[in-house]
Amino acid sequence: MEQWKVNLIVLWFGQFLVMAGMTMIVPFLSLYLQNDLGLQGEHTIGTWAGLIFAGNFVTSFVFQPLWGKLSDRYGRKVMLLRSGFGMAVVMTLMGFATSPWHLLALRLINGTISGFNPASISLISSTTPKEKMGYVMGTLQSGAIAGTILGPFFGGIMADAFGYRPIFYITGALLFLASLLAMFTVKENFDKEKAQAIPQISVVQGLRELTKVPQLTALYAVTFMIQYAMISPMPLIPLFVQHLHGTAENVAFWAGFVGSVTGLSNMVSAPLLGKLGDRIGPEKILGIALFGSAILFIPQAFVGAVWQLLIVRFLLGIFLGGLLPTVNSLIRRFTPEGRESRAYSFNSSMLSLGSMVGPVTGGLISGWVGISGVFLISSAMFFLNFLWVRRSLYHSDGQSVIRGD
Structure with missing residues (x-):
């Protein structure tokens, strides 16, 4: 093998x-x-x-x-x-x-x-x-x-x-x-002598260097948004499911089901969309996945039954499955040689930031606009991120930056 x-x-x-x-x-x-x-x-x-x-x-x-x-x-x-x-x-x-x-x-x-x-x-x-x-x-x-x-x-x-x-x-x-x-x-192919010959810079300097690449900044924003949008409604889902279900019976089961169904479809779609990205270009998959995710957050604010929420969140997971693998693939392409691990570590930090900020702000926002408002705000942020990514990964004529067009 x-x-x-x-x-x-x-x-x-x-x-x-x-x-x-x-x-x-x-x-x-x-x-x-x-x-x-x-x-x-x-x-x-x-x-x-x-x-x-x-x-x-x-x-x-x-x-x-x-x-x-x-x-x-x-x-x-x-x-x-x-x-x-x-x-x-x-x-x-x-x-x-x-x-x-x-x-x-x-x-x-x-x-x-x-x-x-x-x-x-x-x-x-x-x-x-x-x-x-x-x-x-x-x-x-x-x-x-x-x-x-x-x-x-x-x-x-x-x-x-x-x-x-x-x-x-x-x-x-x-x-x-x-x-x-x-x-x-x-096993890895790693040249220690070559790596140690590269001038060393601090973590802060490394971040400044990488964020000078506009494509990387946009991709880090995508990573944060994925985790934020996934996590921010989670503490509120049980209450939302209870409201939709209309009774306290089996609420824990349905809340758990709603919380996991997105991950199930995400797990299945991630390799498939990654493979499709190898054929048509990862930047196209990223744009489609961001736009599709933005659209599918909207109906979650207006569902009237648990089964409707399950269907919408399952479909959402399909689009979310195209985000992180594509981001990781693109980070590799845009990162200067010798800085790959640092670029991925900053991306991992953005995941952690989304995990920290999501539940806190989701709870605060829901106090003003309800959980339906949280879904709509996530949709708006995904759509803005979609526009940012298009601007960063494409020339003004719509052609891909990645392929050097």
């Missing part, structure tokens, strides 16, 4: 396990705080749960560019293994926490040492044939999405079967095995 295919298979499972591990605590975090760590009172538990869940994204947003800089200097595989083995240890230690402070500190540390996903993307982009880039990026993205979707599901099942603490031990062991597999099977 060709090496790039081996890399893709191993890192797909790695992405899956990392994202599953990140989201596996969602169904039982509040119960873990209450039953094992002794917290009392809904407000206290809710506040700690929010801080602990967000802590990972806060430090990830700050430290991703640093790891990207080191990755460009010392190699992607080294950073990938650093993150994988480090998160395996931290995840295991979460099972030994005896207070909420311990869990918060470990989540902050986990975000600090994270970087498996951008390192995987950077390594894959440097070893994959150019004509396969869209397909490979889409396939790799499907692993992360599958982990995000199935993580809470597996977490809920294991919590019922084994209790809360063993889940952290199991997740840590799986991350360790995935990292061990990557250590022996994943």
